[in-house]
Amino acid sequence: MLSKCLFPAAGYGTRFLPLTKAMPKEMLPIVSKPLIQYGVEEALSAGITTMAIVTGRGKRAIEDHFDISYELEHQIKGSDKESYLTEIRSLIQKCTFSYTRQIEMKGLGHAILSGETLIGKEAFAVILADDLCDNPCGETVLLQMKRVYERYRCSIVAIEEVATEHVHKYGIISGKEIDSNVFMIDNMIEKPKIDEAPSNLAVIGRYILTPDIFDILKTTPPGKNGEIQITDALLQQCKKGMVLAFKFQGKRYDCGSVDGFVEATNEFYKKYH
Ligand code: G1P
Secondary structure: OOOEEEEEOOOOOHHHOOHHHOOOHHHOEEOOEEHHHHHHHHHHHOOOOEEEEEEOOOOHHHHHHOOOOHHHHHHHOOOHHHHHHHHHHHHHHHOEEEEEEOOOOOOHHHHHHHOHHHHOOOOEEEEOOOEEEEOOOOOOHHHHHHHHHHHHOOEEEEEEEOOHHHHHHOEEEEEEEEEOOEEEEEEEEEOOOHHHOOOOEEEEEEEEEOOOHHHHHHOOOOOHHHOOOHHHHHHHHHHHOOEEEEEOOOEEEEOOOHHHHHHHHHHHHHHHO
C-alpha cells in the first residue's frame, strides 16, 4: 500500500522573484487553484491520503490553505460563492496534512531526507508541485506510476524525452526497456552537460521511493551545485538493487519557469475554466 506523499516545498522559487519574496512558489495560481493543490489532488487520485509537506521559512500560506478558514466560511455561508470552496473542503476532509521544516537548503535529496520523520519505514510518493502534470483523457501520472510500483515493488522515477539542449536542467537516466515504457536504470546523472548526458530521458518531479532511500541519503555526499541530490542516492539504490524509470502518458508543465507557468495557465484556462 502506498499511503503517503511527500511534497518538498522549502525552495526559494528564485526564478519568480520578486513574486516569491513573501509568497511560497507552491502557492502560485494556475487559474484559481495553487500549484500544490493540483499535486495533492494527484496524490489523492492514486489513493494516497496522507500528505507530508516539507516546508521552510515563509511558507505558512501552505498550511493555511489546507485548513479551515472559519472567518471565510462564516462570511460566505449560504451564498452562491460557497461552491468555490467545494473542492478544497473535500480535500481537507479526505486527507491529513503533516509538516516538517527543512532548516537548511541543502538540495532535493536533503529535503526528502528531512521528511523521513513524517514517512517512517514505508514506500512513499514524492511530488514536486512545480511540475504540473495533466492527462485529461486518462489516469494521472502518479496513478500510472503506482500501477508500475505494484508490479515491481522498487523505486520508480517518472521520465520524459527532452530536447538535448535542455538536458542540463534535469536528472538524466539511461537504461534498458524491460516492459512497455518501463526502463531498468543503469545510469543517472544530475544536470549533465550535453556531451556527458547518457540519453535525453529526463526525470520529472514524480517519484515513488522505497524507504531504504533514507539511509542512502544519509551517506550521499553533496553533488551537483554542492547539494545533496536525490539522483545520486537513486544511482546508489540502483547499484544495490533495481530502480525503474517510467515514461508516463500525459503532459508535464514546468511551472518552476515563467514560460511553463504561462503555458499551463493558458491551457488550463481553455480546458477547465
Ligand atoms: C529536480 C531534480 C532533477 C529533476 C527535476 C525535475 O531539479 O534534482 O533531477 O530532473 O527536479 O523537475 P530542480 O528542478 O529542483 O533543479
